[in-house]
Amino acid sequence: MSRLKTLVRNQRGVPPLRGGHSLCQGCGIPVVVRTVLGTIQSPAVVVNATGCLEVATTRYPTTAWNVPWLHVAFENAAAVASGVESAQRALRRRHALRPGEEVAVVVFAGDGGTYDIGLQALSGALERGHRFLFVCYDNEAYMNTGIQRSGATPFAASTTTSPAGLESFGKAQRRKDMTAIAIAHHVPYVAQAAAVHWHDLSRKVERAVAARGPAFLNVLTDCPLGWGHEPRLSAQVLNAAVESRFWPLYEVVDGRYRLTYEPERPVPIETWLGLQQRFAHLVTDGNRQLVDEIQEQVDAEWNALLDRCADDGTS
Amino acid sequence: MSPELLTGGEAVAHAMRQVDPDVVPVYPITPQTPIIQGFAKFVAEGRAQAELVNVESEHSAMSAAIGSALAGARTMTATSSQGLALMAEVVYIAASMRAPVVMALGNRALSGPINIHCDHSDSMLIRDSGVVQLFAENAQEAYDLTVMAPRVAENPDVLLPVLVCLDGFTITHSAEPVELLADEDVGGFVGAYRIPHSVLDVARPATQGPFAMPDYYYEFRRQQSAALEAALPVIADVAADFERLSGRRYRALEPYRLDDAVRVVVALGSTTGTVKDVVDELRDEGRPVGALKIGSFRPFPAAALREAAADAEAVIVLDRADSPGGAPPLFAETAAALYGSGCDLQGHVYGLGGRDLHPEDVRAIFAGGQPVHVGVRGEPCPV
8 A cells, every 4th residue: 555655654744734723523624635735745835715624724823734825815715826826937937946846736625615706716727727736625515604505515405504494405406516617627637536535535636736737626525513424424424425426536637537436336325315414304204205306316417427437538 | 218108007017017027917907908918918029027817807816916926926917996896805815914916006986887987986995905005196107106116015014015006097098208217227126026935935834824813813903004104114215216216206295386385285196287287377376375295195194294284274185086974085084194283174076987177176176165076067867
């Protein structure tokens, strides 16, 4: 397991993100951050959108970061990263940076800072072709402000602004396909990953930082508080997302799709839904048709993805 | 060098070419667009070396500018009106993060109704953001201030964004003779870009833009205010160096024919040119009048204003922005500076949305008895 050794080695001494931060027990975000930064061999600069990660790691005068870290606002992390990358490009051209002094520019943003308020800045930065890696830790709602629904919140999930009740089954709309939106920008590398499949995530980070242009990683990241599960069940819940095909792991390299993991024995969607309080209202008898509807959505999306993988992008 | 016939926008683009910044995020908006177009052409011709970043909004323009300025790259941009309103959130943060970005502001009325012509409502919207705001009277001043601005922004005691404000169309689009400095003189004048700590310094990783709660937020804000106050003497120092280079003199507060002046008009921007002409006419007629041009609205030269207006009987403030429900911004500022001085204080709002202020209007204002809102029709707009 050379990858594990690499990750462990890179975390030794002064890890990029130390303990002592105030992220919740069982939160998937630090797992994602450590896997991403532990994989990147070159020095890295982190640009962080406003959100749980920013708030919980930089309470002044303390910081959990051992790499340069920059936060400006919620919606503009990709634009800030554009500036950092452009500065590096300009300084290199003026020979103010020596070769070997190159740093990777990595953005971490939640789904709000990616799918919703951050979408415009992200789209612009992807279109302009800056060389940077944008990592969305997608926990499917505005968790930092108290579990409000976002464009990433799945159909029928109960949140504090789409609560389930007598007249509501939770979020009435389907989530947007952010990974597909990123792919539509014709960038060299886009992938979907999950915090629990760290080996897969680490490989994707390697490919992402080697890409000669923008790279986008959409990483499903658990939130015990917002999803409503015990912190100790994080891995089990995330695994259920992948094994039920709710969250396929795949990558798109220069427009070519590839599944990077295929569940051997896919589990029904109830396995994923049943582990989380936000879907508890669905497993009651009256909402059986919603579970069937979700299963149909998942199956249709999976089959469409398989079609895109079969079509190797040359047609 | 002999003067060239240039619009203010072209002159600012030349200043940017000569300053030769590293990164220039650009997004078009009337009336600043000639600035970024002019500069883009210089880059395309190889006459400027900057990374031109064609961002997708002004919000991203200032966001990218913060990223590049804090990564050790001299950064300039330009905007107007709605663009400034959209980026206002990030302008505050740029000041707070002490990012010495230089930005030309082609002053234009804020919507609505949508309008493209000059007033100062955009500048006043970000009055309290903590950025330096220098106002040009004409194209020459817009050029000169753009050359001076990096020195003010990057001074270690300041480290704040500097806005060079030039009236939309009146300055941005009007061609005037402008004396350009030699390229090498501008390069030598601005010197190398230096900030205390680059984001790209991986050997000394720093956390920039952290979360500050009630135990520290206030201290951050006080340091930022102190930096803006410190900009006043820095502007004077930079202007002194610039005068040695160019022979042209700049001050945060420029007195005009104040000797024995009984009535004094205070104004910002291109209108000060009109006011000076009227002062000359009235002086020729033997009337003891003068003018005070606010060269730096932020930091505001309050002490200098109080001293300069000490002997005046009446001070008349011309605001090209209104503050509905309250005192217009330049009037409020002047009143605070002159509080207790005993002079008579009058204020007028004029020129909103590009309405002209003619010399005869200024004569009438000097004469007194004009309504607060000058040049506005009383009847309701047709439905």
